[in-house]
Amino acid sequence: MATSPTAPAKARAKTAGAAAPATPGASRELSPPQKALIKMGLTRDIDLALHLPLRYEDETRITLLRNARDGDTVQIEATVVKSEITLRPRRQLVVTVEDESGSCELRFFSFYPSHQKTLAVGALLRVRGEIKGGFWGRQMLHPAFRLAGGELPTALTPIYPTVAQLPQPYLRRAVQSGLMRADLSETIPAPVLQGIDFLRLSDLRSALSFLHHPTPDVSLAALEDHSHPAWQRLKAEELLAQQLSQLESKRERARLRAPALKPLHQRGVLSLHEQLLAVLPFALTAAQRRVCEEIAGDLARGVPMHRLLQGDVGSGKTVVAALAAAICIDAGWQCALMAPTEILAEQHFGKLVGWLEPLLAPLGKQVAWLAGAQKKKERTAALALVESGEAALVVGTHAVIQEQVKFKNLALALIDEQHRFGVAQRLALRSKLDDGSGREPHLLMMSATPIPRTLAMSYYADLDVSTIDELPPGRTPIVTKLVSDSRRDEVVARIADQIAQGRQVYWVCPLIEESEALDLSNATATHADLSDALPGVLVGLLHSRMPTAEKKAVMDLFTRGEMGVLVSTTVIEVGVDVPNASLMVIEHAERFGLSQLHQLRGRVGRGAAASACVLLYATNESGRLGETARERLRAMAETADGFEIARRDLEIRGPGEFLGARQSGAPLLRFADLATDTVLLDWAREAAPVMLDQYPVQARLHVGRWLGGKSEYLKA
Template sequence: MPDAPARTRRDAPSDAKPLSAPQRALRKLGLSRPIDLALHLPLRYEDETQLVRLADARDGDTVQVEGEVTHQEIAYRPRRQLLVSLNDGSDTCTLRFFNFYPSHQKQMAVGQRIRARGELRGGFAGLTMMHPTVRAAGGALPQALTPVYPTVAGLPQPYLRKAVLAGLAEADLSETLAPEVLDQMGDWPLWDLRRSLSFLHQPLPDAVLAELEDRSHPAWLRLKAEELLAQQLSQLQARRAREHLRAPVLRAAAGGLPEQLLAALPFQLTAAQRRVAEEIARDLAREQPMHRLLQGDVGSGKTVVAALAACVAIEAGWQCALMAPTEILAQQHFAKLVGWLAPLLAARGQRVAWLTGGQKKKERAEMLAAVASGEAALVVGTHAVIQEQVRFARLGLAVIDEQHRFGVQQRLDLRNKLSESEQEPHLLMMSATPIPRTLAMSYYADLDVSTIDELPPGRTPVVTRLVSGHRRAEVLERIRAQIAQGRQVYWVCPLIEESEALDLRNATETHAELSEAFPGQMIGLLHSRMPPAEKRAVMALFTSGAMPVLVSTTVIEVGVDVPNASLMVIEHAERFGLSQLHQLRGRVGRGAAASACVLLYSAPEGGRLGETARERLKAMAETADGFEIARRDLEIRGPGEFLGARQSGAALLRFADLQQDAPLLQWARRAAPQLLDHHPELARRHLDRWLGGREGYLRA
């Protein structure tokens, strides 16, 4: 992505000098305004306010010492390194550097007095420091802890510290919280913003580091409160703005398409499906654009609810678009929807269209024409649905599946397909990753949420087993037994090609291994780099039952529905996210046969699984409830990763923690309407400070 343009007090002259490397690095970090710099907080702190005598230091302490260099040499065993002996009058310490330059040797020449700060280690060779921070001795000691900031290549800490302090001095940090809003904070020891930021950038040596690290200090509380309030203000503005927008009024007549679809389905809807279908129908009948999230666990039946919503739109004379993140998922939706709706639409002279990036030119031109003419009442596809050349005759409803997998700009593009008519389509977003309540309160405050909280009858509980990688042979025997019973098996691998860094078995190697282990059986291979036609052919063979085992990467994570598949093996399960593991497990247990999910894990050579990996695997073994899985996933990963922060288009919460700071979130929800209604100018300044024009992304 190109760097964001600089925000300056006046336009830069045309003959402005090119940016230096550190200036470009600042832009890369998004630090273009004084307030951005002021809000760029330290990762940690170093205490350079005092000197410690070597004789008084303990093994493992991080200390700053001052003394004279008594010896310097370059050693070559076991590898090239610079060794410097430092004597502070009480003891001697060896400073060891594996990366060094002539300037370092000059700075630490014999006879020079220097200050060195680092972790002190004892041993047979005496006291040592590995790669300490070194500067010339003399001068007053700092009066505050030294901040260490998040940075990028080309942006050294000294430059960044000066830039942050300059930003802190120049930024407008005047009060934006009205007195009555502050009064509602109750007993929280809230500092003002300028005092809070000044303290966090330069805390005094007597500051309680534990309070800084766990973010419970009053200065941190102020920042978290302001950040949450900005987010709630943005969401409230979005909701209110949506109330002034207009969308097509979509109602179905009695005996129309929705009722015809229900009569044609080979199954009955659950009570939860009927409830959310009615919620969606009520929204579609209003002039305001629907902005609803339909969430439900894996296999809860969201697609048929979306089909009913599409029927309402089509019955009212409008089109519906359904967009999925992968071609395999879009293909699954297309196959289901064609089966349910094609006969009903054919009677009306309409059809279901298919749009994807891999289509042949002739087929694509035919589909584009059908969409533009309105003959295609329902359009299913990948991101190809929102490309510029796709022109809808009358788009009334947009459905986005696995919405967290899409970038915000893509969601905005789909909503803008009706911009010419000063209307926008109703928007239904679907997710099989249930959103924990605190997350919904925060990030989806401008969304209405419908939840399918029961599974259709006939879904078989899936037994989950954790199996160490050295028991691989037992897993192969389990697969042999499943094949003998006429069942089918998924084997999911995390990589396509070998990686020296990760040393994981790849899908190709596993495919060869299983082909050798089960001679005479058709073993399939599926990964994202295969041509679309080849993917479709493999999936067709597996879906038909002709292929008993499918080795795949995570392209089968969502949407694949093969009721005869009863065993899921996930290799290197410790490498997967919790919601991803839950999605994969949901590919089995869709038929009457007893089903199992084997989480095959491998600890590092001679080591143990990391804490996060252990927590994930433990959660998978203990519960199959998607909402409980989502709650634990939020605890483990935090909101940014949970929502797909890289695609958000704007920073997610940087300072607040939705679990720990739930009371602050409740305060922000109460304070936002007060500030917006009674102090609109304060609200505007607050939003500009925290979001800087990025609010549109938070409303997508």
């Protein structure tokens, strides 16, 4: 309907002559709708053409009142027989209309004088709304309406996603104008379209025109679930653009240069890599050996490695990183390892110092530590070691990439929990090799959140992926229990039992302090409660707002076994390794994401003792859990396999959880769904190299249409 009962007449008048949005650089003052278009990113004709409806309204037919059932949304054509403002139970405009088959009451709680004028007695109207039955007869609340006249539309009316100050009529005209002007010429050559028959049934312009104005005989279910051929064409084009940009990024990187890292073998002397293998207190698993060989092969080439090392919680990624660092150092270069939190960075530092420092000392080298909370004297000394090259390995947080950090010859950058770092931070680390040669350091990114296959095929298609798909021997299975918050006392009793056996316990809370918005227990209150309930037991508290020295002191007490219970927020999500901890309690588990729950669970089961994870959940007033929360908790109880957890998490939450800041500035897939569009993704992966090799001009046009300049972000 052209007229909305809640839109001021003045606003409607302003949009009457609207056609296309003004460009941001226009000299005249922009109207509120034009500003809203810019705010939504609808600045190019193609942006408008690709702004698709949320749903549709059928204004192509008139329904007689006698044929309309309660709950139906229908369009009627009827005459106003009564129009009045009533004050009880509140001020409202009540209008009675009749057609040849019956009558209906229209009620408006928000209205303007212009509405009263249009809804005057005797006016013939077209009204669209939901029919509701009641004691006083049939009625519609706040229906759309306008004066009858003119031919009925032949297509469904689109309802677009919008924002304040951008009325649907204005947006419809802007979208239609953009659709007419946009260059939608075919960019996919006919031979590339072979293989999926329905992709050849319509070109992009036809598909978009149909989706903006579908005919009334179309299956609404096919439009809503995006299975209609027009939707499939859009999704295929989008996936192809993504695959093209990823493949081009990978090929560009293959043209860059990096130091070729090969051990400096001396007769009768073991390489640093071999020495480290010899002193490790455990044997590598077959999976660890395999990924080490993949990484060593990359480092030996003069092309920058751009590899993602993924493995489940506790699979042994740190030792793989140490062995890669040993290859780099043995070749006479520096290596840097960056972690997102100081706790995780310190865990790495402790392990790497223990493994490598005895081997580096005879070479006059050492491991340096860089973090934001360092004292000035310590920091100055560390910076000098890095710049001189005496620090062969540098471990730290974001402090590693600060401007004052000057490496002598950085050749390998290791980034742990890579999804927590943004594009700019990764680019900054890559720029630290500044020897005037134009070379870049090798980059190994690590993730304890396994990447589902379809995600790796799409968003990580520009990376080489190494997977540690087995756990080291000796890891005890973790029993996962779902327990209602009403049984909290039983959980505390279980904690007391574990401590009596000499074990330690984590208790994780989602908040630090009280929030009025969320009725959640907080870490501080839980710490006090557990201290009272467990007399004689040292109960610690750890959260991100504590001073660094205080956090370190708490972790040291827990690591040494002097602290029985550690109450913490999610700062212990990754990296913390205390083999004596055998019980993990996660409070308000229904509030956590699936991957985060799995990461937290992985903090126990790291020793020989049987371990358990208790997911303590709270229900709503009706004693029920939300559907998404129930799915997450069920998945945790059913499997401990990180790859299966990741697959289910992708289904529940979508790709954003896994990507983190990697695609900052670039959109996730707008139309394609990785869970259901694997056939289209497979086609796009096969089509991308054919396009780049045989049709480079069309490939460039295709990426520009769909991604604009955003494909630059893939280079990080």
